[in-house]
Amino acid sequence: MRIKTTPFHPPLLLLLFLFFLNTISTINSSTIALNDDVLGLMVFKADIHDPNNNLSTWTEEDDSPCTWVGVTCDPYSHRVTELHLPGFSLSGHISKGLLNLQSLHTLSLSNNNFTGLISSPILISLIKSLQSIDLSQNRFTGSIPDPVFTQCGSLTYINLSHNELTGQIPESISTCLTLQTVDFSSNQLSGRLPNKIWSLTSLRTVDFSNNFLDGVIPDEKIESLFDLRVFNISSNSFSGVLPDKIGECLLLRVFDVSDNYLVGLLPQSLQKLSLCNVVNLRGNYFTGNVPDWVRGFKSVETLDFSVNNFTGLVPNALGELEMLKSLNLSLNRFTGELPESLGKCGNLSVVDFSWNVFTGDVPGWVFGLRLKGVYLSGNRFTGNVEFGMAAAAAGFESLEMLDLSSNSLSGVIPLAIGNFSRLVVLNMSRNSLVGSVPSSLGGLKAANVIDLSDNSLNGSIPNEIGCAGLLEELRLDGNFLTGSIPDQIQNCSDLTVLSLSRNNITGMIPVDIAKLTELEYVDLSFNHLSGSLPKELTNLSNLVTFNVSHNELEGELPLGGFFNTIPLSSVSDNPSLCGSIVNESCPGAHPKPIVLNPNPSHSDHGSTSLNMSHKRIILSISAIIAIGAAVFIALGVIVVTILNLHVRNSINRSAAVALTFSGGDDFSHTRSPSSDYGKLVMFTGDAEFVSGTHALLNKECELGRGGFGVVYWTALRNGRSVAIKKLHVPSMSKCQEDFDREVKKLGTIRHANLVLLEGYYWTPSLQLLINEYVSSGSLYKHLHEGTEENTLSWRERFEIILGTAKGLAHLHQMKVIHYNMKSSNVLIDCSGEAKVGDFGLAALLPSLDRHVLSGKIQSALGYMAPEFACQSVKITEKCDIYGFGILVLEVVTGKKPVEYMEDDVVILCDMVRGALDNGRADECIDRKLKGDFPIEECISVIKLGLVCASQVPSNRPDMEEVIKILEMIQCPSEGQEEIE
Template sequence: MGTSHRFILVCLVLLSCSTMRGSEAANEDAVVDLNDDVLGLIVFKADLHNPPALSSWTEDDGSPCSWKFIQCNPATGRVSGVSLTRLGLSGRLGKGLQKLQGLKVLSLSNNNLTGEIRPELVQLPNLETLDLSNNKFSGQIPSSFSRLGSSIRYLDLSQNMLSGPLSDDIFQNFPSLSYLSLSGNTFEGPVPSSLSKCSVLNGLNLSNNHFSGNPFVQNGGIFALNRLRLLDLSNNLFSGNIPNGIYTLHNLKELYLQGNQFSGSVPFDIGLCPHLLKLDLSSNLFTGVIPTTFGTLKSLVFLSLAHNKLSGEFPQWVGKLTSLQHLDVSNNGLTGVLPMSMGDLKSLQSLSMSHNKITGTLPTSIVQCTNLKVLQLKGNLFYGSIPEGLFAMGMQLIDLSENSFSGSIPPASGQVFESLLVLDLSKNDLSGEIPPEMGLFSNLRYLNLSRNNLHSRIPPEIGFLQNLTVLDMRNSALYGLIPGDLCDSSSSLSILQLDDNSLTGPIPQEIGNCSSLYLLTLSHNNLSGEIPSSISMLKGLEFLRLESNELDGEMPKELGTLQNLLSVNVSYNKLIGRLPPGGIFPSLDASALQGNLGICSPLLKGPCKLNVQKPLVLDPNSYPHQMHGNNEGDELDRRLDHHNFLSISAIVAIAAAVIIVIGVVIITLLNASARRRLAFIDNALESIFSSSSRSGAPSVGRLVLFDTRSSGNLFADPESLINKASEIGGGNFGTVYKATIGAEGRIVAVKKLYMSNPIVEYPEDYDREVRALGKVRHLNVASLRGYYWTPQLQLLVSDYASNGSLQFRLHERPLNLAPLSWDTRFRILLGTAKGLAHLHHSCSPPIIHYNLKPSNILLDENYNAKISDFGLARLLTRVDNNGMASNRFQGAPGYAAPELACQGLRVNEKCDVYSFGVMVLEIITGRRPVEYGEDNVVILNDHVRVLLEEGNVLDCVDHSMGEYPDGEVLPVLKVALVCTSQVPSTRPSMSEVVQILQVIKTPVPQRQEAY
């Protein structure tokens, strides 16, 4: 045993014996006390994994005061501060710190520490600051925390994985607490009433949890904290009316209540808090008018009332808020007009009032708001011209879309050339030429002039926009040629939409310079000439729409190399000849090809014309017999060709029918076999249990719970956990039961595994495998809490989900349960994506599910998705070092990726991406992935893909979920189709999917509908 290990062992012995030192000699006591800090810190360090930053901490020193990150009290020589912020530490919060009896400051924030918070921290009598924020601590706050000490002033446990309700008396003895943050966890239940005892609290942050109830009416609660300067209750489940009383919090400077379910009128006495700087009441259910008392908040710099149900006229007193920098009243039902006093808001930087019913003209005084950077007026009833000078300000985002503005686009000048990033003037009645100086917007990324009446050419200066990513000029009465130098200065253009105009001439060959394009739509114009082969240079292209033009010739065969294409439509042109041989083209639907002169495709009726040279005939009358014979031969050839064509078609049809029949038979046989196998296992287990009961000897085994101290010492009769009456579901891995364990009556889900041919045959191997899965912790992953093992029976214990599975809510919902809304469905699919991303990218080695489907997505009381059955394929399949699986688990029909059927093909995380894409389609459409009709089989992802190509994809949406935003559902459908690509390498990673979904849900003008 090494010296350091012996020293740590001695430290642990000293720690365990520290209460037995009773009556040692005074000088010996002094020596031990002098080294208590060293002992405690060395033991604390031992529980950390490879902490190179703490290399200066060695047991050879008599005092830790010279160590890095340690502060000592010069009067006593004892450690007073331990500050280990942002050192990349991992491991758990072990023993040892309780030896630091002089400790006042303990900061371990922004590391990767895991496990539970140790109750020994309450043994630090002088602790004033405890900061454990931004780690991965889990479990509940120890009940002993109520004895943390009267000296504690600053307590920050934010951004962890802590959970559970808080005991009502937890803050009973915190008279000195001035700041408390529990944000970014999953705490639930009401706010403890003992919080009102923290009479000197001036900062309270409970945001981003699952707290519920009404904290303003619970035992006096929040209103008793009259020294508060910061109150953040945002993004919880709080509800109900807010009673009068906020005026008692007269010291408030920041009040955040957004993202809850508060209802009723906006409290008028908020306007009686004279020091208020920031007020956010957005995303609630407030009704009525905006209180006039808000006009007295002269110090207010931030005001957001967005996403409520407010009504009445836009407040005319708004000009009195001269300190205001951010004003957001979007997504309400406000009426009236904007006052000329808007120009008095000299400090205003952001003005958002989209999706209201505000009318009138945009006051010219708006140009006096010289600091204005963001102006969002989308979806109102504004009319008249855009004020002169608006495009001379240093704006970054201008969104005037979906109004009735008329007149011309005003000229631009000044600092706007460099500052403007987003310009959206779509869906108005603007006219006149597009100003050529738009080409001087050097940083412009998004330009949308669609659905206007411009009657303009596309100015070639648009090609100067080197940072442009989206250019949308659909349905704007444009005419003339498409500029050839559209992408000369920029390779970042990703969306180009010029549909429904009167553009003429050819598609320029230079279109191939737009190397970042993934959406190109030029349909419903008067474009002519051949489709340029340079489009094949657009390797990222996903959508290509050229229908309803005058294009002729053959489609370039080079287009077949575009492997990312999801949709192509070239219908109603003058195209002829063969389709490109590769990519999406062999599987194009007839609707994408119809209305041409002679495209060669078995899907189309009519002539097939090829660009071939006509034969040279010198004198057709010189050889009458030969010509006659040739005619007979040609007629015979035509008949033979027709015969061959019919034969091939018949063969294809017969083969398809045979494959479908065989598939149905195989699935039927597999289902029957599975039912027989499950019945056999159930009967065998029932006979084992019944024989055990008769003999009076319970099955030999142990119930191991990972998160209790009695773990490994409990053993129980399996019949106490599983029985037919408690069965709640099942799947490919086993049957699931609802059970109650422990003295506290904890409700869990118990899965009885089907192990007719187990790979893991020994308890040590089973323990190792299951414990590895039990270490996975994430909000969207069902935590594995323990297991039961015997050679004949294996059980897994996990968290119970009160709302059942996604399968139950989608396909087995009783009539008394309301259908899932779009917001709930989106939360489920985003949560599933986050959980999969954690399994794929945060676990080492990555955990591949192999069997993702709705029955394995559990829903908690708040409809948060939790992935279950992850990693269980390792218990049923053997995986070699190359990622090849023998006795491979094939996954459920319809969800399994194509590569799972190929025994020699390496599989990876992209299998789960495919299953996720299918499941997303199922969530949106409400249909199963494979549906068997009387005459056909409908594959869901193929069906949706065809509808997308036809432009009718929203027809497949499950309308039982009520209203839904097309701008969110449509891109999510497209993401799902990309995830179900037949080629694994073209599917995105789950981390990329999460990023895309979060962008889709973000309400910014950059979100662009594709059609």
């Protein structure tokens, strides 16, 4: 039997052996790689703080990290490819451990508390090697380094928004051709956009909003952005016109250029944006009519043209926008009537036409659509308010915000107003409405605000008002209401504002008002209230204002709580009130003692005679008092009448202007639970602007720019000028309560050498400070921009130094640090008096971060105290004194703190100190000073300036000492020693 054998093939065996070796090698390599990923992530974890223990599944005992929270691996190689840890409350620095993850292409660490410089080598390496990186909503600082984009590899997505980044956007970003999304919003970036940024033809999202970027928008190749979906450069300082070809980006869904300084007409190419959902142009200086081609916005849902200079009629073409949900045309100069065609926009939810020049009746379609918000305030609408049958089927079920204030509406308030079951805010103030306050207001179960002030309403306040149980603000002031305050008001337990002033209300103040523990603002002044103030009112712990002046109240003022420090003006003109506040002692409550005559046999004649004499004296005095009282009352009636008219007009004007600043992101002008609202607070009385709302932030009236914002000039109706500072929003407090608290503190400061803060306006996106206008400009202008003929004399300079010192000393007494002392922040009034301005603005920053603060006041180069650069040294008033010392040297020498020569940089402080050491201090005195002036006095002031500018904070005198020294220098006859 023959056995068949298989031939032996050495090559095949060799291949099998090599395959075996390769498999072993691959397994070992994979194991090593897995260990590298575990090691890298454990190093990363060791360098961060994880307060919520979210990374508890990460343990070094594991062979693979692929099951760890936030980790995604490739299913074949088992290498880590994605790391997602958003919102884990992680903090610390990003360590080099992540560099071990050689297959990582996506990193998301958003919404944590990571810190460090964005320019650290680790972050640069990560950005270079990744396809997608999201570091948004952390606390990274520093500037974006240029090398990041020189070798960006395959980077398609980068999000660095909501950090604290500074500096410019690198030009090298234009070389990163794979980029699809760039989001650098909500930082402190400055400078211009790179000229070639639109060469990134793959861009889908561009968001540079909420920064300090300026210049014109580059228009080169912008039409080549075929894939662009989001274009957002809002809340910056861009100027010029919109690029003509911006509409060639046909796929745009969001186009937002709001809150800049853009001018001119709208480019016609915009009509091609038929796919755009959001078109936001608010807060610029666009002019002309809204063109009919807006009908091309077929997909637009939000259209915002507010706060511009648009004129003319509202085009009927807007009625063709079937997808439109939100339309805002407020704060422009539109005229005529609202087009009926808008009634065809069945998806409309919010319309804001406030503060224009619209006329005619309130159109019926406003209540016929299922609108949630209607804002028509500040126009010239006339006629009666009529809801019609259509409203019963639509508006009654949907409307939440109704603002018809500041128009010329007449007639009565319809009883049907109570059918708006969802209404949160009702504002019909500052019209000519008559009749009674309808009892149907009790049907507004959801209402937070009811404002019917400054009309001609009569009758009593209905008891049914207590049925509006969620009411927070009730404003009925400035009417002709009678009757008493209803006891049912106690049912409005959330009430914070109760304003019933300037009416004819009588009766006593209900004791049950003391149950409204949330009350903050109560104004019952200029009525006919009587009786005593309930002592239970002292339980109102949240009171800020309680005004019962100009009534007929009597008895003792309550003692305790707010009433221990109530201003005298809040209780004045109540002749029968007594207590320490009104400086009138209250009569004793003890009964008169019974006096028995111990000698009844004595004649009563003398006694009778004495009594008659006493009565005659009393009668004489009484007659005099009566005559005086009659004259006083007559004068009082005249004065009160005049004051009443004045107060009514003043409040009308103040209230009317409260909405003219509206700059919030929504369209609400009054508070509601779900939206922010514009809030104007004036510390100095009336504010009606002669230029109207459109010139308040007119670039032609710009006075100057600084680290914290731009200053504009405008005039009040009475002819008085004011300066309005528009704060840079990204750096300022986003919390209204914080902003209110800090600005009100500054508003209480009064001094002849300080610029008066007259008021402020706040919304999340627009923050204004209203300051006293100082006519003669800044000290900087007088020193460095004036002619030799108009140069300041020595005596003028000395008085400016002394006035500045007094103003700064008062700030320090009020526990306010200026932070930004420099000659451009010292203003000169018409009499030559110095006034220090821009004080305390750093307190409005969300946190007093050294890096942010130094960035804000970088224009103060040379004035900044050296301790700003040292994180371990506390910032105190001594920093202001350093800046004051440099300013003193600037005033005496006429030179800037830092001057750049062709081949040198001259530091004023060092130059003056060197000259003084060499006995040549007189050579530093400004050569523009002419005539005879005391050189020794100048040198003494120079020495004081150098002492104030000492490098060691403890060596600097405080401002009270500075004032005494200056007064000694001015009066050497007192024998005081010269400063050494």
